[in-house]
Amino acid sequence: MGRFRRFLRRFSGGDEEGRGSSHLGGLTDEELERIGTEEDPLADYEEALRRNFEAMEAEGRGDVERAILLYEQSVAERFVESHPYERLAMIYERRRRYAEALRVTESFIELARSGTMPRGAQRSADRRLAGFEERAERYRRMLGSG
Incomplete structure (x- = not known):
């Protein structure tokens, strides 16, 4: 130990x-x-948090492609907070890339339901879950699969 x-x-x-x-x-x-x-789930939390702040700054200065790359990395690594999932889904929605928005939204839903998140992050995810589920259903309707 x-x-x-x-x-x-x-x-x-x-x-x-x-x-x-x-x-x-x-x-x-x-x-x-x-x-x-x-x-x-918090092994690289500080690095991921820094990356998410960098993504927000990139978005703020209009470098949306850089923000997408950074947010996608957070999603791929199953970052335990909802922010990168929300922002990335919104970017894809604005671009009418509904399949990508759905993929990102479902990724957060899967993570939130997994029960593997630290307690505080899980409580936050539980509060946000219904909104993510509604968003996923909206994307399914937009894609004609729901």
């Missing part, structure tokens, strides 16, 4: 093995075990 996990368990009121513990930040044993692994 890594030093960080032991630290969290020791200072969160749990015992060394984490049985019946209440972890720092409310992390479950399963979430603690994913920290620093390939399954950790």
Whole structure:
């Protein structure tokens, strides 16, 4: 077990093995075990966040193609916040590329329903899910497949 996990368990009121513990930040044993692994949804969070800010700046200065590339990377990496999915779907919708908008929207829906997101991100995704589902249905109608 890594030093960080032991630290969290020791200072969160749990015992060394984490049985019946209440972890720092409310992390479950399963979430603690994913920290620093390939399954950790926040492994590259800061880099992804920087990329999303860069995409917003690119959009702001009219470099929409650059923004699309950056947002697409976030979608491909299953970024845990809704912003890149929303922005990318809106860009595709404005361009009448409804199949692409649907793909991006369904990607967020799949991620939100997966139950693999960190607790705070999951709560946010749960709040946004209905809006994404409505948007996906609208895109299906536009494509004549819904």
